[in-house]
Amino acid sequence: MKLSEREIVGSDFRYPIELHEDFVGLSEKLKNLKKVSQVFVFTNREIAGIYEKYITKELKNSNIPFHFIYLKAGEKNKHIDRMKKVYHQLIQAEADRNAVIIAFGGGVVGDFTGFVAATYQRGVRFVQVPTTLLASVDSSVGGKVAVNVDSGKNMVGAFYQPEFVFAPLFTLSTLPKKEWSCGIAEVVKHSFLDGGTFLETLSKSKRSDFSEKSDIVRYAIEESVRVKSQIVSQDEKESGLRAVLNLGHTTGHAIESLTSYKKYSHGEAVSVGLVTALLLSKEILGFSESNFQKAISMMNQLELPTVLEEKPELVLQHMEHDKKKDGNTLKYVLLEDFGKPKFGVPVERKMILDILKRHKGMKLHG
Amino acid sequence: MKLSEREIVGSDFRYPIELHEDFVGLSEKLKNLKKVSQVFVFTNREIAGIYEKYITKELKNSNIPFHFIYLKAGEKNKHIDRMKKVYHQLIQAEADRNAVIIAFGGGVVGDFTGFVAATYQRGVRFVQVPTTLLASVDSSVGGKVAVNVDSGKNMVGAFYQPEFVFAPLFTLSTLPKKEWSCGIAEVVKHSFLDGGTFLETLSKSKRSDFSEKSDIVRYAIEESVRVKSQIVSQDEKESGLRAVLNLGHTTGHAIESLTSYKKYSHGEAVSVGLVTALLLSKEILGFSESNFQKAISMMNQLELPTVLEEKPELVLQHMEHDKKKDGNTLKYVLLEDFGKPKFGVPVERKMILDILKRHKGMKLHG
Structure with a gap:
């Protein structure tokens, strides 16, 4: 059930942040985007272990082909070295410019996934599904996406806005x-x-x-x-x-x-x-x-x-x-x-x- | 001497493409940009071997600190693997958000450099100084920047516009x-x-x-x-x-x-x-x-x-x-x-x- 919605408006973008009880409604939102060829859900094994079955059930309602891409958890894996493998996975799956990438996780998943979306084929659409309080209040607004390099944190990135943010609050139940x-x-x-x-x-x-x-x-x-x-x-x-x-x-x-x-x-x-x-x-x-x-x-x-x-x-x-x-x-x-x-x-x-x-x-x- | 100028206008950008006889006037253009902390000239050894002394002479007139960063020539080096080293060089030189990066070369230099500029610290300003006919007529307009990955050419990139394009036509004298x-x-x-x-x-x-x-x-x-x-x-x-x-x-x-x-x-x-x-x-x-x-x-x-x-x-x-x-x-x-x-x-x-x-x-x- 949708609990509330706020629109974020910038000079050349406009997107809603929606709070929901659970994943119900996510498919409808995806179906409302134009010409989506495939959906790629970027997440980590820890989150997938708990929530993959629930989000899968919801995504099936969209009738859009979807895939999971698993990232390694933790700030140290929000690293430029991890990008090549992910680009390769997208290319292998024939992701084209009409693909939509979902960042499903906390700030690390959001930053990394957002930067991949900003740069794959010069930018494909992305969606944030934050699972932490910090990601819901912080990285979901402002469009800052980035990865780390050895000599500095967040040194490489972009300003890139999601199509929408869909925060399923029940995922906070497992927050440490x-x-x-x-x-x-x-x-x-x-x-x-x-x-x-x-x-x-x-x-x-x-x-x-x-x-x-x-x-x-x-x-x-x-x-x-x-x-x-x-x-x-x-x-x-x-x-x-x-x-x-x-x-x-x-x-x-x-x-x-x-x-x-x-x-x-x-x-x-x-x-x-x-x-x-x-x-x-x-x-x-x-x-x-x-x-x-x-x-x-x-x-x-x-x-x-x-x-x-x-x-x-x-x-x-x-x-x-x-x-x-x-x-x-x-x-x-x-x-x-x-x-x-x-x-x-x-x-x-x-x-x-x-x-x-x-x-x-x-x-x-x- | 400036030979001609055309303004490129988009929904959220506006920049001139100037044809010049040589490098004279480049410093003036750089000085007209706001708050430039440092200038980084990205080029390759072949181009530097012929033109570094001329562009250096001109850049000294700007009184802005400048550095050369040398890329390996050729399409196969327009590769994501080459980016880490360059980011590291920028960080070592304490390049901040007010740095300006010059792409001095042909299309390969322009694509690679533009993508580095688009992503370093979420984007710093860049300038194109094309040295080939193709770069002057093609990559200088449109804002497409990109690098290759093993599984595809130009698969990773951005739309990112330069502050200005400064084409020194005398560099065409050495074009094969x-x-x-x-x-x-x-x-x-x-x-x-x-x-x-x-x-x-x-x-x-x-x-x-x-x-x-x-x-x-x-x-x-x-x-x-x-x-x-x-x-x-x-x-x-x-x-x-x-x-x-x-x-x-x-x-x-x-x-x-x-x-x-x-x-x-x-x-x-x-x-x-x-x-x-x-x-x-x-x-x-x-x-x-x-x-x-x-x-x-x-x-x-x-x-x-x-x-x-x-x-x-x-x-x-x-x-x-x-x-x-x-x-x-x-x-x-x-x-x-x-x-x-x-x-x-x-x-x-x-x-x-x-x-x-x-x-x-x-x-x-x-």
């Missing part, structure tokens, strides 16, 4: 705890950028409210998609405003990199990074103490990590490694208030170090 | 005879699609008129760019009309493939294929005998190959290999008259074979 945190952290980030009712509603919820059937999850996805799409539609190619979506990411990336991408999921690292950004916002832009307390209390209720456990000096080093040096400062996304982000705020290294030290020393659990 | 033929064949194809004055003027010229300084070359490039851009602007993503640019290509591809891409350059194969297409046009669309004679006489004067030397049965087999089978027919681009192409014309295999046999038996040299 760490993946829930990852998605909730992005939701919280979006609520900080937006302020207003979204933030208020979220601040009254607690972690145990989040499940595949809860109203708050549906609401959180709908609102996150709204916030992100408003930002992205003003800056499709990421030349300015879109930078605000990196709130929490400067520290987040540094602690991810510092811990070799093992200790934290991306969302968990961003969660810790949000706290550093709020501390800097208090110091530099007059973000209020009461708002800061509200944010921490909300993150605690949602069981997101807030404490900085890494050495401040090392965190700063990894930031500098990550960022282009611009004299003695690094550029941050900060908040004047909830709903009032500023990007490109220069912050001196000394102040960053002081704030990181303060962050590390804080007793943040309620 | 076979490459001249290759470019002239495309020019002739464009004149068939256009008819009118372009065709008339070309039919009065002969091969010895073609040199880097001749008016006819400049005119042929300008007119070819006009014809192709008119077609492409009506069908940017190649879903219909753009197919007319494949005039001569069905037979052309077949004889290229049949002779393992060794005997003919692409343009030479297309040249032979044009004759097959005209014979079919006479048979099916009433293309006149006098027009046919005019075309052959023009191609002879321009010293383009017209005679079919391969076995008709084998040519047909290789067409079927190349094309999607649609019952008993293959789809052709044919001409009702000069300037009146029709695409997607179904032709029965039996008729194709008959025409190929007639083509092979013809005495076409004047």
Whole structure:
């Protein structure tokens, strides 16, 4: 059953993000696309193990020939080296320009599959069927697709929009705890950028409210998609405003990199990074103490990590490694208030170090 | 010195194609682009061996840091396997989103470089500096960039437009005879699609008129760019009309493939294929005998190959290999008259074979 729908509109595209209970209705959507020759479902074995039979049952209703192409799970397999094999599989199956590729999985599947779709025969249509909260609220909006190369993550990619996003919420029932945190952290980030009712509603919820059937999850996805799409539609190619979506990411990336991408999921690292950004916002832009307390209390209720456990000096080093040096400062996304982000705020290294030290020393659990 | 300029306009792009005597003026054009951090010149050793010192002298005038990245020459190196190394070189040189990549060479350099530019960090700006007649009249218009995979040519790519095309005509002075033929064949194809004055003027010229300084070359490039851009602007993503640019290509591809891409350059194969297409046009669309004679006489004067030397049965087999089978027919681009192409014309295999046999038996040299 379709639960809700929002249209994403850009200068040269327009597509719906639909939340559904399960896969029912996907075939109808595919049949509404013009002249589809074949459908290719890109997924990984873990997801296929649980859901292949269900999506297969639905796809049979479309009467369009379909195939599964299995990717290896995990960020390290979102790699340019993995592309050749997949292109070869498409060619072997005689996929032509009227083929449609479905990205069925989380962000890794979505990024990789989207880039294959963007480049196979100079671009074939693709569809996102996200199975994680993060993919539903984040990679489903904005059209960023990419793969990694040895010398950098997401260094090779494109801006490429799907025909539609079809989020089957029942797949969240098998989402591991760490993946829930990852998605909730992005939701919280979006609520900080937006302020207003979204933030208020979220601040009254607690972690145990989040499940595949809860109203708050549906609401959180709908609102996150709204916030992100408003930002992205003003800056499709990421030349300015879109930078605000990196709130929490400067520290987040540094602690991810510092811990070799093992200790934290991306969302968990961003969660810790949000706290550093709020501390800097208090110091530099007059973000209020009461708002800061509200944010921490909300993150605690949602069981997101807030404490900085890494050495401040090392965190700063990894930031500098990550960022282009611009004299003695690094550029941050900060908040004047909830709903009032500023990007490109220069912050001196000394102040960053002081704030990181303060962050590390804080007793943040309620 | 700038010789001429034409603007190419699409739904979401607009860029000029400029013909110049030499490299003078390139720096000025680069300086007019916004916020360029670094310039990367992609070329091959052969071209660099002759022209690197000249282009270097000009680029120094821009005061923008620039680097050369050397590609291996030849179609077989326009391969996806070659991309990783180049991305790595860009990352090592700290190329950011404000980098500009120049494709300095022929079609192979342009296709490969354009696809790297389209995908590095989800797209950086690129500039074409074509050094062959074919690249000047063909790949400089239309935004098609691509690389090969083992199982197919140009199977992976994008539609990606340059900031500008800067054609330094003096580089044609070192163009080998076979490459001249290759470019002239495309020019002739464009004149068939256009008819009118372009065709008339070309039919009065002969091969010895073609040199880097001749008016006819400049005119042929300008007119070819006009014809192709008119077609492409009506069908940017190649879903219909753009197919007319494949005039001569069905037979052309077949004889290229049949002779393992060794005997003919692409343009030479297309040249032979044009004759097959005209014979079919006479048979099916009433293309006149006098027009046919005019075309052959023009191609002879321009010293383009017209005679079919391969076995008709084998040519047909290789067409079927190349094309999607649609019952008993293959789809052709044919001409009702000069300037009146029709695409997607179904032709029965039996008729194709008959025409190929007639083509092979013809005495076409004047």
